[in-house]
Amino acid sequence: MSNTVISVKNLKKYYRVHQKDPGLIGSINSFLNRKYKDVKAVDGISFQIEEGELIGFIGPNGAGKTTTLKVLSGLLYPNGGETQVLGLEPFKRQKQFQINISLIMGQKNQLWWDLPPMDSFILNKEIYEIGKQEFKDTIEKLSRMLEVGDILATPVRKLSLGQRMKCELIAALLHSPKVLFLDEPTIGLDVVAQQNMRDFLKEYNRQFQATIILTSHYMGDVEKLCKRVVIINEGKIIYDGSLEKIINKYAPYKMIKVDFKENIDLKKIEEFGRAERYSGNHVEFRVAKDEISKKTAKLLSEFEVADITIEDPAIEEIIRQIFEQ
Amino acid sequence: MSKYWEIFRITWQQFLIYRVNFVIWRLRTIMQLLLVYFIWWSVFKSQVQVFGYTASSILTYILAASLIRTIVLSSRASDLIDSINTGSIVNFLIKPLGFIRYFLTRDAADKLFNIGFFIVEISLLILLLKPPVIIQTDIAILIPFFLSIAGGLIIYFCINFIIGLTAFWVESSWGVLFLMSVFLESLGGGLFPLDILPKNLFSALMLTPFPYLIYFPAKLYLGGMNYSEMLNGFVVIAIWILVLILLMRIIRDAGFRHFSAVGN
Numbered sequence: 300m301s302n303t304v305i306s307v308k309n310l311k312k313y314y315r316v317h318q319k320d321p322g323l324i325g326s327i328n329s330f331l332n333r334k335y336k337d338v339k340a341v342d343g344i345s346f347q348i349e350e351g352e353l354i355g356f357i358g359p360n361g362a363g364k365t366t367t368l369k370v371l372s373g374l375l376y377p378n379g380g381e382t383q384v385l386g387l388e389p390f391k392r393q394k395q396f397q398i399n400i401s402l403i404m405g406q407k408n409q410l411w412w413d414l415p416p417m418d419s420f421i422l423n424k425e426i427y428e429i430g431k432q433e434f435k436d437t438i439e440k441l442s443r444m445l446e447v448g449d450i451l452a453t454p455v456r457k458l459s460l461g462q463r464m465k466c467e468l469i470a471a472l473l474h475s476p477k478v479l480f481l482d483e484p485t486i487g488l489d490v491v492a493q494q495n496m497r498d499f500l501k502e503y504n505r506q507f508q509a510t511i512i513l514t515s516h517y518m519g520d521v522e523k524l525c526k527r528v529v530i531i532n533e534g535k536i537i538y539d540g541s542l543e544k545i546i547n548k549y550a551p552y553k554m555i556k557v558d559f560k561e562n563i564d565l566k567k568i569e570e571f572g573r574a575e576r577y578s579g580n581h582v583e584f585r586v587a588k589d590e591i592s593k594k595t596a597k598l599l600s601e602f603e604v605a606d607i608t609i610e611d612p613a614i615e616e617i618i619r620q621i622f623e624q
Numbered sequence: 625m626s627k628y629w630e631i632f633r634i635t636w637q638q639f640l641i642y643r644v645n646f647v648i649w650r651l652r653t654i655m656q657l658l659l660v661y662f663i664w665w666s667v668f669k670s671q672v673q674v675f676g677y678t679a680s681s682i683l684t685y686i687l688a689a690s691l692i693r694t695i696v697l698s699s700r701a702s703d704l705i706d707s708i709n710t711g712s713i714v715n716f717l718i719k720p721l722g723f724i725r726y727f728l729t730r731d732a733a734d735k736l737f738n739i740g741f742f743i744v745e746i747s748l749l750i751l752l753l754k755p756p757v758i759i760q761t762d763i764a765i766l767i768p769f770f771l772s773i774a775g776g777l778i779i780y781f782c783i784n785f786i787i788g789l790t791a792f793w794v795e796s797s798w799g800v801l802f803l804m805s806v807f808l809e810s811l812g813g814g815l816f817p818l819d820i821l822p823k824n825l826f827s828a829l830m831l832t833p834f835p836y837l838i839y840f841p842a843k844l845y846l847g848g849m850n851y852s853e854m855l856n857g858f859v860v861i862a863i864w865i866l867v868l869i870l871l872m873r874i875i876r877d878a879g880f881r882h883f884s885a886v887g888n
């Protein structure tokens with residue numbers, strides 16, 4: 300039994316930006332004669348998301364990811380198409396819609412800068428009309444999951460970026476939203492904090508059957524969290540489906556990494572495939588999937604091998620290939 | 625309702641954090657009051673009556689005007705502009721929170737805080753300077769006086785809010801806001817009673833919303849305004865309030881549609 304939570308049909312969002320040449324002359328010209336250009340940030344995209352899905356939204360800078368999330372969360376008025384979230388039209392910003400969604404942007408904050416996070420939480424408690432007990436339980440649970448117990452009384456401006464992001468997350472989740480829009484939630488975090496954040500999101504998604512759309516430039520986030528990805532470029536969707544499939548489609552090969560016991564001449568191993576990296580006794584090949592076993596066997600029998608590993612190609616690599624097409 | 629109370633509380637907390645800013649702001653207000661006060665005081669050293677005002681009535685006017693200014697003028701439009709320009713307005717738009725009500729609450733918290741201080745300050749001033757002020761006790765005057773202040777407050781809030789909303793379209797709202805505050809202060813009657821202006825100019829001015837911010841309530845306080853003048857004033861106030869509220873809502877909705885949520 301599935302339940303469509305987000306449905307987008309032919310969504311368009313154009314920005315009108317005014318053009319100006321650099322320098323003073325440019326300023327004067329543009330003052331006298333304003334020129335506008337329409338930026339097609341989102342140009343006719345469609346997709347559907349079912350309850351409990353965790354979707355990765357990926358694409359290069361300026362692709363239209365943030366814009367899409369802003370439209371879905373009711374901040375921007377679309378220029379065309381139909382958008383429904385939980386059966387409601389986001390831009391109408393009905394209470395029923397607002398109390399069920401949350402938007403987190405890695406570079407924006409809702410916490411009051413000069414007050415401790417707890418004050419912002421209490422304000423949200425009132426805004427979303429959360430009961431006393433529920434509030435207490437949720438804070439307790441979230442701060443345990445995120446390990447932030449002791450910083451809730453420190454003014455936000457004195458927190459580190461990672462601590463602040465965790466508090467932002469708590470503030471955004473206090474009202475237990477059913478739908479979560481996350482725009483680069485791990486930006487600027489260190490490896491450990493990134494990992495924590497991923498684990499947390501995964502757990503949150505599982506526990507609450509929350510529907511989540513996540514954008515990120517860290518493919519680690521996407522790989523770890525999302526079964527399904529939507530790839531967007533220049534305002535258009537160029538792929539929507541499982542991560543696995545796209546890897547198979549664009550990268551029907553694996554990487555074989557070999558350490559030979561002695562330095563080796565590249566010419567001798569040319570027949571195994573294109574060497575992507577080579578340094579004396581270490582070589583990395585790209586090998587088609589169906590030839591992996593045959594070629595490894597041959598390698599092992601013909602050369603003195605110290606170590607060998609077979610890996611999927613880096614997902615960054617694949618995504619780059621797709622964008623470049 | 626309690627959400628707005630919580631916003632109120634947070635606003636006060638911020639005042640306490642930025643104590644120094646607040647003290648400087650209060651100093652500025654007192655200096656301004658003293659300045660206008662002493663200018664008029666020196667005028668009356670050599671004359672008994674100026675433009676039909678006695679020393680005691682003009683000084684009362686100035687002090688009443690400063691009370692009214694504290695209640696009517698302080699406003700949060702700069703916050704609004706800021707939040708549009710930086711995109712932090714997103715934080716309200718995403719939540720079940722009345723947008724205008726949010727700013728109204730911030731405004732009210734701001735004002736109550738300032739009024740508290742003002743009352744202490746003005747009491748000290750009156751004790752120290754012993755100006756010949758008129759203490760109004762007639763309830764038939766005090767009621768319309770406070771009513772007109774409420775009217776002025778709403779008018780000022782709307783005008784300011786509308787200017788703030790222009791930040792959805794233009795980048796120069798700050799300038800407009802500044803210009804407007806100078807405008808409102810002088811045309812509103814904060815510096816001198818407006819009826820010392822030439823008659824035609826004065827009558828024309830009375831059709832605009834400005835005199836109802838400071839001049840009209842201060843004049844009411846002095847007493848001696850006849851009923852038809854009073855009634856006229858309240859009718860103009862009511863009309864402006866209606867027009868401005870309507871305008872404010874229309875502009876707000878248009879602004880939301882135009883909004884491009886900068887950032888990220």
Ligand SMILES: Nc1ncnc2c1ncn2[C@@H]1O[C@H](COP(=O)(O)OP(=O)(O)OP(=O)(O)O)[C@@H](O)[C@H]1O
Pocket residue numbers: 314315316338339340358359360361362363364365366367884885886887888
């Ligand atoms: N407020 C705005 N006004 C005008 N144009 C905008 C605005 N916001 C975004 N754009 C333009 O719209 C396009 C899409 O921007 P968007 O922010 O959605 O990209 P993105 O996919 O989130 O990129 P990134 O990965 O860099 O965050 C870009 O060309 C951008 O220049």
Ligand SMILES: [Mg+2]
Pocket residue numbers: 364365366482888
């Ligand atoms: Mg973005």
